[in-house]
Structures are given as structure tokens and as C-alpha cells.
Amino acid sequence: MRGRVLIVEDDPDVLGLYRLLLARREMEVWNAVRTGEEAVDLYRAKADPPDVVLLDHRLPGCTGLEAANRILDLHPAALFVLVTADESAISIARAMGIKWVHRKPVGNAKLVQSLMQALDEAESKAEGEAAEERTGVADEEGPGNE
């Protein structure tokens, strides 16, 4: 199993598709929720967030992009793959700096490719952070070793 994906999608059939597709491509579904609020709550509650959020825009309650903004406040390194039938959301998402934006319907291959790229980026970010931490620890320990 590779990566941990949080799915935010209110259509049960689309959600079913994503679950099946991710399982077939050996990606882990970290959690699946149908509203933006639930997604934000998960980020608030869990210390170890998912690697990438597979996000719909038009949802009950707040929109996907509003949820993304709130998640970014909590976790600035969060990565999103937006898949939406809402034309107006596409330019807003790009302006927000979301790299992976697809119009519905997107083919499985393209969607998986975006998820893989996002997971790669999450991995390299995590490695970078770990290296920084190690350097930070070494620096802190440095004077004590002298």
C-alpha cells in the first residue's frame, strides 16, 4: 500500500469508484468523508494527517475549496487533487496554487497519475522535513558535544 489519501466526496457512487480505483492501484484510503467540515475536523483532531486529499468542490455545507483553505491554515503543507464538475472552481483552485485540478469526468489513468505525483511530492516534503529535523537536532546537540 502506498500513500494515505483522504477522500472528500458526497456522491456515494463516485466515492465507491475512488475506493475501488485506489485499492486496485494499491493506495491507502486514509479516510473518506462527504463534507468539507468533516475533512477539516479530521485535520484538527489527528496529529498525523493524510499525504493527499482527493477533493470534490460542490459539497453539502462549505465548498471543497473553502475546506482546502481551512486545512491549509492548519497544515500549510497539505496537498490536494481537486476533481470537480464546477467550472468556476477550476480557476479559483489554480489561483490558490492547487497543482492537480481536473474537470469531471476525469479518466482513471489521469487521476491516478495526479495522485501519484502528489504522493511523490508529499514524500519528498516529508523527507526534507525529516532531514531538517535531523540537522536541527545535530545543531542543538553540537555545542554539548564540544
Next chain:
Amino acid sequence: MTKGEKIGERGTHVGELYLLGRLLENSKVAITVVDTKGNLILFNRAAELLTGYTREEVMGQTVSIFYESREELERIAKTVMEHGKVENREVTLLTKDGHRLPVSILVTALHDSEGAFVGSLGITVDIREQKRLEQDVLEQKRLVAFYNDLLFHDILNFSQAALGFLELLLEDISLSEEQKRLLKLSKRQSNRIQNLVRRVRTLSVLESEEGRVVTPILLGPVIEQAVSEVIEAHPETKIELCSYHPDIRVWASPLLLDLVENLLTNGVVHNPSPNPVVWVTVREIERGDEAFVQVTVEDNGAGISDERKQLVFERYRKTNEHGSGLALSLAKELVDLFGGEIWAEDRVEKDPSEGARIVLVLRRVWE
């Protein structure tokens, strides 16, 4: 009889006044005259019907009895004094029974033969019906936008699940060739539904005010995205980008993507060839002092016969038994909006059976 006046002249004068009086009285529009202080000195029958007041009740009173706000009346008076008239001003009048009545007024300053201001003539038209119709149109537009949005969004959303599951089924290696063929047919139909929905959406955006704003757009990324989306929907097709100018900007709107996608899809879906190919060429051209960009989209499909070469760009005209006939007519509308040109040719001159060439000319932005 005054000095110098002839009998016949006086008779004509009186006759004209009489006719004028009858005309004012029987007019279907409300006519009023006020003196220099704003006191009513003429109030015709239509004015009575409109306001509910009788002539006797209002004569000598100022027109302020019809106005809810004194400021509105003062603004009208000021404009009449400064510019001689107020035209087609929409205001709300108060009727005798307290109803608020939307009307359009025309007020003209009256002067005597010496040019001195002696009062104003007011013509008032009831616009309740016009307002109601305007409201109806707005409501209809709002409803159409709402239904459009709902339909487009939901159809595309449902297509996501349909397309995704079909693609997953197609991965099953135990499927027979016949089963695969049927699944591919289903997928093709699903693609056609999406294309149709997208085209209708483009059309509805094009009808709106914001959809008609033309700005400089970078052509390269638009072509790249269109090619990528069409290949994804039709993986059996080969699209060759023959020449490419990533830095060129053209006058267009965000609907340029829909335009290019439409042209590419058109070359793909009407292509019975076992190996469908679409060639896209971007070329800079100059005509006089103006610079243009020519985008040609060629295919090895069934071609367009000479008699249909113009018809395919006409709206709502179906020129073949498949499809809505919307793709090229929509392309033409978009190109017209961008101030460009579009036409159809044979890919191989004088041989339509070798495929079509759609030539698109867009205005280049001078950098």
C-alpha cells in the same frame, strides 16, 4: 378682435385650441401642466385614472402630493431648470389610495414668447406591465441558469462514476473481445454525452455578458490542455502537434479552450478511419499591418463535401445523421466573438474523402 387680426385667423386659432384641449383630455397618457411654483394647472382624464385623484382635488396643489420623497421631486425640478427637460426618468408615484406606482416621466420646461419660464409640461406613462415583464424575464433567466448549472454539474458528476467504472471493467483481462467492444461502445456514448453537455454549457456562457469579454490569452497552454483532454477521452486517436509557438497570445476568452477542444473532438468523432489521426499546426501570419495566428486542424476522417463546407458552421443545422451539429457552429460563434475567422477546406485539395481541414484565424496580441 385685436388689431390686425382677421376673422378667419381668429377662428383657426380658437379651433386649434379646442382641438388641442380635446387631444389632451382624451389622451391615453397622463398629461399635467404646473406653473412656476409647481402648482397644477392642467390635469387630464388619464392623469385622474392613473392617480385616483379628481381634477378638482388636485388643481392648485403642488405635484409633491404624488411623491414619496421630496428629494426626488427636487432633483427633477433642478434638471428641468438646468437642461430644459427630463426624459424617460423612472420614478414611483403615490396614488390617492396610497399605492406606489412605477411610472416613466417626461417633463419639459415651458416658456412664453419672450423666453421666460412659465411652467412645465409633464407626461407620465404607467410602466407596471413593463416592470412585471422585466421581472419575469429576470426570473426566467435566473431559473434557466439554475437548471443549467444543476444539469451540467450533475450530468458531469454522474459521468465520473460511469466512466470510471467502465474503465475499471475494461481492465479485466478475462473479458472476451465482444464484451470489450460493447464496453468501449458504452464509453464512447458516455464521452458523447459529456461533449454535448460541455458544448451546451459553452453556449450558455457565450450568451452571458461575462462570457463575451475578450482578453489576451496565451495560445500554447490552451492547445496543450485541449490535446491532452481529447486524447484522454479518445485514447485510440493520435494527435500530432506539427508546429508550436508557446509564447503567442491571441485575443480570446477562456472559452478558447472549448473552441480548440471542439475542433479536435470534431476531427476525432467524425473519423471512421481505423487509425484516426488529427494534425494541429500553429502558424504566424500577417495581413497588411495586422498580425494573426492561423491554427489548422486536419484529420484523416470522412471529410466535408463542398456543399456542406459552409453549412457546418450554421447554428442548429444538422449536417449529418450523427451528433448535434453543434460543434462547428459553436466554434463559429466563438471565433466571431474573438474577431477571427474560421472555414473548412479539404485536407487534400479537391478530394473531400481524404479528410477535412478546419482553418482558424485568430487576432494576435502585439507584445
